[in-house]
Amino acid sequence: MPGIGNDIVAMSAIDVERTNQYRFFSKIIVAQEQQLYNDRLASALAFEHFVWLAWSMKESAYKCLQRYQHNLVFSPSNVLIGEVQLPANNAKPPMEGIGFDDLLVCKSQLNFRGQHLFSRSIITAQYIVSVVNDTNDFSHTCWRVKKIGSNDTEDQSLAVRDMLLHKLHELYPADEFKIEKSIFGFPVLLKNGAEADFPVTFAHHDHYAGYAFIPDI
Amino acid sequence: MTREEILNELKSVFAPYTTNKEMLANINDQTDLITDLKINSANLVDIIIDAEAKYNIEIDYDSADKMINVGSCIDVISEKLNQK
Numbered sequence: 359m360p361g362i363g364n365d366i367v368a369m370s371a372i373d374v375e376r377t378n379q380y381r382f383f384s385k386i387i388v389a390q391e392q393q394l395y396n397d398r399l400a401s402a403l404a405f406e407h408f409v410w411l412a413w414s415m416k417e418s419a420y421k422c423l424q425r426y427q428h429n430l431v432f433s434p435s436n437v438l439i440g441e442v443q444l445p446a447n448n449a450k451p452p453m454e455g456i457g458f459d460d461l462l463v464c465k466s467q468l469n470f471r472g473q474h475l476f477s478r479s480i481i482t483a484q485y486i487v488s489v490v491n492d493t494n495d496f497s498h499t500c501w502r503v504k505k506i507g508s509n510d511t512e513d514q515s516l517a518v519r520d521m522l523l524h525k526l527h528e529l530y531p532a533d534e535f536k537i538e539k540s541i542f543g544f545p546v547l548l549k550n551g552a553e554a555d556f557p558v559t560f561a562h563h564d565h566y567a568g569y570a571f572i573p574d575i
Numbered sequence: 576m577t578r579e580e581i582l583n584e585l586k587s588v589f590a591p592y593t594t595n596k597e598m599l600a601n602i603n604d605q606t607d608l609i610t611d612l613k614i615n616s617a618n619l620v621d622i623i624i625d626a627e628a629k630y631n632i633e634i635d636y637d638s639a640d641k642m643i644n645v646g647s648c649i650d651v652i653s654e655k656l657n658q659k
Contacts, residue, residue: 365616367617371617372617373621376621376624381624381627382620382624385620385623385624385636385639386620410617413617417616431640431641431643432616432640432643433636433640435636435640510594511594511613511615512613543609543610563615563617
């Protein structure tokens with residue numbers, strides 16, 4: 359089964375002043391990532407966006423890996439961003455799709471203790487969403503991000519599950535799907551009563567929620 | 576400080592980041608910050624920074640990684656206070 363993880367950061371819920379304080383951002387990015395920003399990204403990306411882009415990629419990487427390494431602890435300083443390629447086109451990116459338009463997304467490579475991971479991220483003024491996998495093939499990745507009315511955690515959780523089940527019903531109209539939670543905290547998709555052979559990943563923050571998965575069709 | 580004193584003070588550290596006030600009032604060592612208190616992971620750094628400020632301590636990367644439930648938060652804060 360392939361690995362996949364996603365994360366969303368709602369920028370309206372971010373304290374920009376705090377993000378720009380060393381004692382805060384140094385808990386998320388390490389010195390070499392600060393250097394990467396200063397050398398190659400500072401002219402095109404606000405620092406607070408870089409910090410939360412880094413967070414979303416690192417959290418996505420953790421979700422990707424934790425499904426198979428159940429005792430893994432999320433450790434932002436141990437997921438290292440090796441490369442960041444910002445979007446070539448500033449057009450408004452879509453909020454859902456199958457695969458990503460390379461011109462509209464940020465492409466990155468990550469390394470966790472020697473294991474290589476790959477990221478596609480969408481950066482807007484409202485949100486940053488990342489999807490990470492372990493293959494660098496995003497062509498069949500089905501993903502979505504949606505603005506929802508409530509910022510209550512339970513409402514967000516229900517909304518993202520409904521959104522995913524609706525999409526699965528579109529793709530597999532003959533099948534019944536159910537989403538459960540593993541004892542280790544990650545979502546488990548049941549297809550006709552048995553665990554589906556593709557993983558799903560959820561994220562929500564403030565008024566934004568999203569999913570990603572790689573359908574087996 | 577005793578573990579119980581730190582636990583009670585941690586309630587004010589967690590309060591801005593959780594809507595689960597009933598669970599917050601009854602936290603114990605096993606209470607998970609994300610699954611029980613429903614704190615968004617994006618706020619975990621806020622909690623570490625707030626704890627650093629409240630206790631005038633510095634929480635390094637390795638210690639911060641351990642702060643996933645109330646008991647581990649108390650362990651890290653106690654350890655740092657004892658090192659002062």
